[in-house]
Amino acid sequence: MESVTADRAAVATRRFDLAHATVRDLNHFLHRELPGSGVTRVDVENPGGRHAIAAGIDHPVDVEVLGHGGYYLAGMNKHANVTVHGNVGWGVAENMMSGTVRVKGFASEAAGATGHGGTLIIEGDASLRCGISMKGIDIVVGGSIGNYSAFMAQAGRLVVCGDAGDALGDSLYEAVIYVRGRIKSLGADAREEPMTAVDLAAVAELLGRAGFPYAPSEFKRVASARSLYHWNADADQEY
Numbered sequence: 001m002e003s004v005t006a007d008r009a010a011v012a013t014r015r016f017d018l019a020h021a022t023v024r025d026l027n028h029f030l031h032r033e034l035p036g037s038g039v040t041r042v043d044v045e046n047p048g049g050r051h052a053i054a055a056g057i058d059h060p061v062d063v064e065v066l067g068h069g070g071y072y073l074a075g076m077n078k079h080a081n082v083t084v085h086g087n088v089g090w091g092v093a094e095n096m097m098s099g100t101v102r103v104k105g106f107a108s109e110a111a112g113a114t115g116h117g118g119t120l121i122i123e124g125d126a127s128l129r130c131g132i133s134m135k136g137i138d139i140v141v142g143g144s145i146g147n148y149s150a151f152m153a154q155a156g157r158l159v160v161c162g163d164a165g166d167a168l169g170d171s172l173y174e175a176v177i178y179v180r181g182r183i184k185s186l187g188a189d190a191r192e193e194p195m196t197a198v199d200l201a202a203v204a205e206l207l208g209r210a211g212f213p214y215a216p217s218e219f220k221r222v223a224s225a226r227s228l229y230h231w232n233a234d235a236d237q238e239y
Helices: 002-012 023-033 197-210
Strands: 013-017 041-045 062-066 081-084 100-103 119-122 135-141 155-160 176-179 190-193 220-224
Touching: 013 023, 023 041, 119 197, 135 197, 155 197, 176 197
Parallel strands: 013 041, 041 062, 062 081, 081 100, 100 119, 119 135, 135 155, 155 176
Antiparallel strands: 176 220, 190 220
């Protein structure tokens, strides 16, 4: 009985050591061979900051990246739960559709850019343009975010447990931003609004999902003033 259990465990987990295998090998397995394989977890060893690790997954699986990743890690993710035990480069979870991506370190620029769904959790800081043009994704950042974050964010929620840089929410549409710390400046058409009971419940749910211990009442709400919705190009050419 024990040997059968061990065999099943061996089948359920697949390991890729990128010191020997290539990212192409890894992603080929995730795209073509994973469905129907019985594998429920993939461990990626020695990622070494390589780009496009675990990009384009379209099947339920847990992926553990045991080190630092480069650009576009878990881009276009759908259904998978990806955890990075390190830092990531540009565009983590770019254009994500569903599932969860958790970065246990820091994220570089454009984290969660154009994301349509799912949850991106960054336990450390995120750099410039976090959540740019987000279209429904939920992003929770345990630290601070850089300038121009949530630029032209169309839908979704961005929760920031630290501070926010300049021009937060510039040209914001229907996305909502919650910031616990200091906001250096707001972008065009973004404004601070009172927190409602709905906002407090939303922040509590997102913090619980991320595992962060902050009180929702400590957060500020930033949303669109909607003055750009019907901007007239002939009206003095001004915002």
